[in-house]
Amino acid sequence: MAVTIKDLAKETGLANATISAYLNGIPVREYNRVKIEEAIKKLGYIRNDYARGLKTHRSGTIGVLIPELSSVFSTTIITEMEETLREKGYGIIVCDCRTDLKREEESIRFLLSKMVDGLIIMPVSADKSTFGTAIDKKIPVVVIDRKTNSKDVSHVVINNREISRAATERILAKGCRKIALVTGDMSVYTAKERKEGYEEAMRSAGLYDDSFIMNGGLSVEGGYAATKDILANMPDVQAIFVTNYEMTIGSIIALNEEGKKIGKDIEFTGFDKVEITRAFVPAMETVNQPLEEIGRVAAATMTEMIDGAEPKDIILKADIL
Amino acid sequence: MAVTIKDLAKETGLANATISAYLNGIPVREYNRVKIEEAIKKLGYIRNDYARGLKTHRSGTIGVLIPELSSVFSTTIITEMEETLREKGYGIIVCDCRTDLKREEESIRFLLSKMVDGLIIMPVSADKSTFGTAIDKKIPVVVIDRKTNSKDVSHVVINNREISRAATERILAKGCRKIALVTGDMSVYTAKERKEGYEEAMRSAGLYDDSFIMNGGLSVEGGYAATKDILANMPDVQAIFVTNYEMTIGSIIALNEEGKKIGKDIEFTGFDKVEITRAFVPAMETVNQPLEEIGRVAAATMTEMIDGAEPKDIILKADIL
DNA sequence: AAATAAATTCGAAACGATACGACTGACGGA
């Protein structure tokens, strides 16, 4: 079967405890170190994390739960998170719950049964019911991109409201008065915050009118449909502000189809780095989230919590490109 | 501490073995079933996979190793794979090795120490040295998007050469004679195959000239640079064929910057579903890989191998949109 | 109702690593 510590012990003539010590970085005599290392190489030993985890109740693994793996938003953050955590000796297990609450719960059970030392999660709902089990088990939880009503978890979010307000004000400064907003369902934290930022700006200008607000369902298709709708029913619209990556893409496609030139026929502000479109629509403005930073900070917060730190809320700053 | 089977045993007055049996789907008496289920709910029991894995040498987990998490190619495949595996009761652990051979090895050790029941991998090199450890341990390995020189693993690839040949022939049929190819380093399996498909078509037409072949390094920047280069140094080029997603994007950006209209000034065939560009460059042709199918098939092959099937090679068909 | 067959349940021994207290030997100081 697999090579175990006992095999190493037999091979080297040492006790398991000594091998274990070596493996855990506790100093052993030079000549023993050499023997052990030779044996490891010779036998091809790989530590059995399951046995270790059983004994230590630690796995050296962080669970990452996201609603959708196939979005730049998630992957950029995850990549950076993995990097940071790896440096601290942690690996990650990623679960994609497909924006499905039931799967989210399933996944959390899965991760917990894998004995993760912590949970970084972008919850589908703002309700703590799903990750409550983790909290009960005293497993540190970091929530990203959402604010929840729980005091037991850390939050890492961006200044959604402020940046949306600023973006809207920038459009206003260009002289636009009829500005449409494409956002998501108000049950989604970011959608709500971003809408409120927009609302603040519009109200201050005395221009708020909620018929300018469209729900784009946070998807490419939704953004596309919402934009078509806007163009069809609000002929005098002067600008569109779209509040996430997918909808931005959909919206641009719709504008393009309708022959509306951004910067000329209409002002446009999108969300996130829509790389390719910059070539085609240089006049487009974009709210740029510090994705790498979110990943880094979330990871760092996680390790701090594992080491005993209290939960904290961190707000990072997005900027406008 | 955590709730264990023993706690359930105490709570119900049954032996651990009975609880274990219930948990594993072996029938127990109705009234015991009820008692056990109540106890589980009451105490909030979650099975400790580590203890179980230690005993059974199975983890119910498949390791997935990819060179780059932040690419549509990977994420689409992974998402589909996860779906399929989940249905069979497996979870996945994803590792991103950042196209780095050393990390690839590290990650494989990590995954093996996590006792994965199988490994699905998109190797950086075609050399079996990295995943050899897995094979030695009799762990099924499925390689996607690459052919390796190992007979012990399954391969899931697309018909790279044929489809590239077909794509090239299609361009030729439009009357183009000077067709540039942007591909990657010849050490990369897909780059090589795709280049050879192109070469076959060009040779048949008596038009092959390797000065038309550019290395775009498989990245957006590389594709961009290669295309700029082509436009600068091959003024009479009539068409460009780009062989992966990232380079396609880079190439389109470059063409756009240079004011070259696809379908008018130049013919263009890209690779993979470049969603957004379709709105801007409807004349663009694209080789479309069946990503979902790759994921599905890889996952299915994995479970078959776990159940004892022999390694096999599967070639899926891409088409041209 | 007794005897046999079938279905559950039980107890205790693993699985592979770590933790803990006890033990060894080498070294320096008195």
Next chain:
DNA sequence: TCCGTCAGTCGTATCGTTTCGAATTTATTT
């Protein structure tokens, strides 16, 4: 030379499951 110190090493119990043969209960047959 003797003793205390301390870095290393050793045995062994233990983590929470599953496994397996034996023991017990329930169902079936005669």
